[in-house]
Amino acid sequence: MKLAEALVLRADAARRLEQLRARVVGNARYQEGETPAEDAGSLLAQARQVCAELESLIRRINRTNSAARLGEGTMTDALARRDALRLRHGVVTAAADAAAGRDQRGGGRQLRSELMFLPALPVAELRAEADQLAREIRELDVSIQRTNWEVDLLD
Known part of the structure; x- marks a missing residue:
């Protein structure tokens, strides 16, 4: 994979993380007798996964930037x-x-x-x-x- 592709993936992961954050916050509480629109626990698990992917990409991008002439x-x-x-x-x-x-x-x-x-x-x-x-x-x-x-x- 080229560095440019990794940069695109990093930006996409950052956007997905922000969207997941907003969805977690929007579904973290709900009124008694109601059902939340989405499962906040599942969204939080997805956010954790995206964070791990993002961390890996950032490490690889930084390593590449430090070595690339x-x-x-x-x-x-x-x-x-x-x-x-x-x-x-x-x-x-x-x-x-x-x-x-x-x-x-x-x-x-x-x-x-x-x-x-x-x-x-x-x-x-x-x-x-x-x-x-x-x-x-x-x-x-x-x-x-x-x-x-x-x-x-x-x-």
Whole structure:
């Protein structure tokens, strides 16, 4: 099985677990004289099974990511780099938006006697930096996805 397939299975297992959790909670109590829609004990057993499957997948995915080479490092290194780039992009974009006044209501001044707000940061430079970060994220994502489909999942 390829790493990409395991990632799809992991996402599916996480969704199934969340659905089972909601069903267990919805059927954990019922009114006297009524019958619950589903057997909460059986649902809980299914949830335990899915948790075990999920744990196994996560272990194998993590083991594979640590061993798989991507560029000069490992897949784990690339994932950490992508996460850091996304965080940086978010900060730079938020700073540019704030400096440009995008978070202000009403836009500019209504009267000449009102105070005028000036940007404390170079908005154009921040936008250019955000664009460069977005490009790096896209390129790294492509490399990660390619590797996901090339690498076999480790046991």
